[in-house]
Amino acid sequence: MAKAVLQTKPAETKPHPAVTQTARRKIRFEVDAPRAWSVVVVGTFNDWKPGATPLNGLHSGKWARELSLAPGRYEYRFVVDGHWIDDPKAEVYVRNPHGGRNAVLQV
Numbered sequence: 001m002a003k004a005v006l007q008t009k010p011a012e013t014k015p016h017p018a019v020t021q022t023a024r025r026k027i028r029f030e031v032d033a034p035r036a037w038s039v040v041v042v043g044t045f046n047d048w049k050p051g052a053t054p055l056n057g058l059h060s061g062k063w064a065r066e067l068s069l070a071p072g073r074y075e076y077r078f079v080v081d082g083h084w085i086d087d088p089k090a091e092v093y094v095r096n097p098h099g100g101r102n103a104v105l106q107v
Contacts, residue, residue, distance in 0.1 A: 024068045025107050029076075031087065034061025036080045043076025043102070045069055050079050075102035 029041045039055040045067065046052040055063035055078075075094060078085050086093070090103030 022070045024070050026066045027069050027105065027107060028064060028066045029055065029078075029087075030062055030064040030089075031055070031078050031080070031085075032062050033078075033080045036063065038081060039063040040079045041065065041067075041076055042079055042084075043105075044074045045076070069105075069107045071107050074105045074107065076105060077102055 031039060033039050036057075039057070040050055041053050041055060042048045042050050053065065053067065055065040057063055075096075076087070077100075078087060084100065086101060087103040090105075092104040092106075093101040094104055096102045
């Protein structure tokens with residue numbers, strides 16, 4: 001009885017098309033907090049880690065920071081001197097499991 005012999009060809013090396021990165025957009029987070037010592041933005045883009053994304057204090061009592069975000073839907077809040085607050089300029093909010101609400105950002 002004849003045996004079938006499986007022959008394997010060496011792997012071909014084909015050039016791979018260039019991987020394109022998703023176009024990111026610069027998003028400016030800004031909040032008025034003239035008496036604050038520290039302000040950070042937390043959200044789904046930084047795993048809700050309060051120390052991950054501090055804002056910069058500006059001379060006018062505002063705090064701001066630009067982030068480069070990929071297209072998508074994000075939820076976020078500000079933490080001012082340890083207190084979680086809403087973004088008063090947000091247009092859309094959703095309830096969060098802690099009894100508050102998160103601002104929603106669509107990039």
